[in-house]
Amino acid sequence: MRLTFAGAAGTVTGSCFFLETKGTKLLVDCGMFQGLPELEAKNTEPFPFDPAEVDWLIITHGHLDHLGLVPRLVREGFQGRGICTVPTRDIAQVMLMDAARIQEEEDGALYTVEDALDALDRISLLVEYGEEVELGKGVKAKFHDAGHILGAAFVEIQAEGKTLVFSGDLGNRGKPLVEDPSYPPKADVLVLESTYGDRTHPPLEDSVEELRRVIVETLEHGGNVVIPSFALERTQEVLYILFRLWKERKIPRTKIFLDSPLAVQATRIFERYTERFPEPARKLFRKKEDPFDFELLEYTLTKAASKKIAEEEGVIIIAGSGMCTGGRVLYHLRANLPRPESSIVFVGYQAEGTLGRAILEGAPVVEILGSMVPVRAGIWRIEGLSAHADQGILVDWALHADPRQIFLVHGEPHALGALATRLASHGYSVHIPAWHETVEL
Ligand SMILES: [Zn+2]
Incomplete structure (x- = not known):
């Protein structure tokens, strides 16, 4: 053969x-x-x-x-x-x-x-x-x-x-x-x-703690936390982790935007398969607690709703694409990369040649949607969520x-x-x- x-x-x-x-x-x-x-x-x-x-x-x-x-x-x-x-x-x-x-x-x-x-x-x-x-x-x-x-x-x-x-x-x-x-x-x-x-990946709990610290510090300084995220699995995991951190009062009360129509659709699929999750998550969903639909979380489906996020300060924005090659995350990067008080948190693999990889590797200026954007925000890679x-x-x-x-x-x-x-x-x-x-x- x-x-x-x-x-x-x-x-x-x-x-x-x-x-x-x-x-x-x-x-x-x-x-x-x-x-x-x-x-x-x-x-x-x-x-x-x-x-x-x-x-x-x-x-x-x-x-x-x-x-x-x-x-x-x-x-x-x-x-x-x-x-x-x-x-x-x-x-x-x-x-x-x-x-x-x-x-x-x-x-x-x-x-x-x-x-x-x-x-x-x-x-x-x-x-x-x-x-x-x-x-x-x-x-x-x-x-x-x-x-x-x-x-x-x-x-x-x-x-x-x-x-x-x-x-x-x-x-x-x-x-x-x-x-x-x-x-x-x-x-x-x-x-x-x-x-x-x-x-070698660090343990998940170390990564959750790192994410918590970045969120707390960024929000304290009035910046936004932008999380470029893959629509599938990573987004749902990030929501699950944010829900847990909020329930345990480890992050302040703030708005969390899921600004990706694809991720929203994917999340709807996950909701149909909660019985396939590992036991702790399965139990949580059985108790009718819903990490995909809680009071801090807002799904922005329309372009108008997405644009309005720019008026917010001190919020968490999850948007695709995961490697910043397109999608709504580009608008949030253009707005937040020049702000030293904001943070960009990468939670997934950034392939060679992608905007995400360039930012992660320390490019001082990147081109986004035709404009040259200086990188002054905090750049984080949280590897244990891989x-x-x-x-x-x-x-x-x-x-x-x-x-x-x-x-x-x-x-x-x-x-x-x-x-x-x-x-x-x-x-x-x-x-x-x-x-x-x-x-x-
Ligand atoms: Zn894969």
Whole structure:
């Protein structure tokens, strides 16, 4: 059988792996490239396979860098079925429709709303964790809890007498709204994400304390706290943490704006799956306490409501996009970056080439919506809220799979290199594939 690395090879985004067995051809993810212009250019490159010959599309989770090119795949002839977990299907609906609307506003759109609807029609086989699906003669797939975001899975594939494990994105441990990642079965081949392959995250409680301190100090000085946040999972976690801090009287009473229509839609999905949360959060929701709807929290759906936030002082603003590549957060950054009393708090990964990364790396001036904006606000990175496993978790997880061969994907070069060195020191055969490389398994 053959495996082709159609994306997330030597970079974090664009996850897409093409597996050809004797009778069945399948894709694991079909994600969009995001970040640097030369990466985004890859979104228009031909796929290294014919979409019409792909029988199955396995979607590990709802992030755009894992499913954002599915409408293009369908537009270019994919006739097979998409498989994912039940929550991932709901998330895909929101994410693909939003992506398609953004595409339609751009020159050289990758796809249209119509294409996204066709894509959603194809994603029709819904599974639960632990369920096994027959994909063809001797080819089976099983989804397991990846602990990354709601519905996220890693996938075990049995084919030609071998076990392959695709990690998808693996979660951090001790997160409030997702369980810890499950361990993989013993595998022959492991395709492993490496986002934080070179880092160790601080414990979540340290990060919550850091966030609390930044909020208290910023509000004391009359500044605003701007939290660029991914619509999925991170936003809901931040709301959960703010709710807890407020209930425990650890932060002052202040307005909290959720200024992202996409995040609001995502939060509505989370409200349907509170029974899947870890016990403490599940209990809280059962008591009818609602961290997604409490008195400090205001959802700003319209543009007018969003603009009015500029009149406020001493508030918390959660807005997307998470890497500041677009969306309403740009307006809040333009207003708050020049203010020394305000704080910008990054709670998620900032890819190379994004505005978020530039701010985080200390750029003194950045260009936002056509104007040059000086950076005088406090800039914070709170790492323990990450949705990704760190090096220790990744290595521990790989040891459980104990594979003959490891392919490292979904990482920037230094992270891939550091993780490869660690895994090799445990005696594993590790390869970092190039974009479009094909290997025989
Ligand atoms: Zn992800």
